[in-house]
Amino acid sequence: EPEVTQTPSHQVTQMGQEVILRCVPISNHLYFYWYRQILGQKVEFLVSFYNNEISEKSEIFDDQFSVERPDGSNFTLKIRSTKLEDSAMYFCASNLRSGGTQYFGPGTRLTVL
Amino acid sequence: AQTVTQSQPEMSVQEAETVTLSCTYDTSESDYYLFWYKQPPSRQMILVIRQEAYKQQNATENRFSVNFQKAAKSFSLKISDSQLGDAAMYFCAYRRSNSGYALNFGKGTSLLVTP
Numbered sequence: 001e002p003e004v005t006q007t008p009s010h011q012v013t014q015m016g017q018e019v020i021l022r023c024v025p026i027s028n029h030l031y032f033y034w035y036r037q038i039l040g041q042k043v044e045f046l047v048s049f050y051n052n053e054i055s056e057k058s059e060i061f062d063d064q065f066s067v068e069r070p071d072g073s074n075f076t077l078k079i080r081s082t083k084l085e086d087s088a089m090y091f092c093a094s095n096l097r098s099g100g101t102q103y104f105g106p107g108t109r110l111t112v113l
Numbered sequence: 114a115q116t117v118t119q120s121q122p123e124m125s126v127q128e129a130e131t132v133t134l135s136c137t138y139d140t141s142e143s144d145y146y147l148f149w150y151k152q153p154p155s156r157q158m159i160l161v162i163r164q165e166a167y168k169q170q171n172a173t174e175n176r177f178s179v180n181f182q183k184a185a186k187s188f189s190l191k192i193s194d195s196q197l198g199d200a201a202m203y204f205c206a207y208r209r210s211n212s213g214y215a216l217n218f219g220k221g222t223s224l225l226v227t228p
Contacts, residue, residue, distance in 0.1 A: 031214055033214070033215070033216075035216070037156075041220070042204065042218045042219060042220045042221060043158070043204060043206075043216075043218040044218070045215035045216060045217070048214045048215060050214075055214060056214060056215055058215070089156055091158060093158075093216075095214075098214060101148070101160055101163055102216060103160070104150075104157065104158035104159075104160075106155070106156075106157050107156055107157065107158075109156075
């Protein structure tokens with residue numbers, strides 16, 4: 001069964017460094033998302049992406065964040081200058097059509113020291 | 114903004130018994146989607162069940178079923194014949210249907226299953 005994959009599973013970085021989190025959505029899916037979950041808290045929406053542009057973003061997704069689909073398979077989240085409070089689990093998700101169910105990847109645990 | 118409330122931070126159930134997890138939501142929309150996701154200790158988000166608001170019939174998936182009360186804005190999850198593998202965090206989520214694609218999650222309910 002097709003699934004969303006994410007790399008790396010765990011990323012440790014120093015405050016102020018740039019990180020890129022990578023996702024490979026399910027191959028025929030058209031809508032892509034990033035969510036984050038700070039430990040012990042609920043899952044929060046960051047951004048959605050469709051037709052090579054951002055379709056919706058939350059207040060969390062400020063100028064420090066960017067997303068890109070550099071080729072036909074990868075979907076990346078870049079944090080330009082990480083802060084301690086960016087430490088969280090980051091989930092990528094995708095779905096085939098606008099009303100479809102979003103399928104989540106296993107997550108990348110980001111630790112900012 | 115739509116809010117999703119899960120009023121039970123923790124629930125416990127004995128193996129083979131039935132448990133119901135509560136979820137309420139606030140919206141002015143008439144058409145939307147509701148979901149239950151399971152998050153085991155691995156922290157993977159796994160879809161349990163989905164309900165379209167325009168459907169009156171409650172969704173079921175094997176041992177999992179929902180009680181969708183649209184007027185009351187309530188969406189509870191019933192797990193029958195609970196198994197040890199059901200132990201996890203359960204998140205209720207809301208999504209508008211006609212614009213915007215973001216899932217709006219509740220804070221979750223931690224389910225403990227005892228032998």
